[in-house]
Amino acid sequence: MLGHHFARPGNRFWPTLHAAGFTPRLYLPEEESSLLDLGFGITNVVDRATANAAELSAVELKEGAVKLVEKVKAYQP
Template sequence: MIADGLRVLFCGINPGLMTAATGHHFARPGNRFWPVLHLSGFTPRLLKPAEQEELLAHGLGITNVVARATARADELTAREYRDGGRVLADKVTRRRPRWLAVVGVTAYRAAFDDRKAVVGPQERRIGDTRVWVLPNPSGLNAHWTTATMAQEFARLRRAAEEED
């Protein structure tokens, strides 16, 4: 779900099985992406995965690093991440979002061979697109609460608004 010139293009790791079955990003119950997106101020109300098309009206989009659906991200190979990073960079170069927000520091590190990356804004740019790494909203990521994730997403939202 992408358009040209988005404010923020969110990039998940890869589709989970529920996403593959429904065609809706972050569709698994318990995934905190949609609540965090709302709590951080990106959307005026809590959207359901089936309402993902509404993101475009807010200048937002969603894609993935790797297209192959799996039950867990740890089923992906290093080569899939690297190849996915190249495809993603090409997509970003063509579509030119202002920000690419990779949801998951481990995925970012693997896709862009940046082992020292941490959550937050990155030095890397893809063309004119700035890059921000966000925490993974999967329910398996217990290091981040919904509230702390929403704070990090809100930091990105504020940075994106400063450029409007």
């Protein structure tokens, strides 16, 4: 199951996404492409996996923010 966003056991992303009403049911990480059918998807800010966000450096986050702004301008979600 790894190789998908938020796929580690115990990750709260998918249950939270459902509990918040974004998905009609609890999705599995390998169903991440199904989010597109609901009108949204997942975009990485930093292109490496971490156990938690505290492992990311300020430089990585700032560089990722620049790339995210470029994606928003290009795709206009």
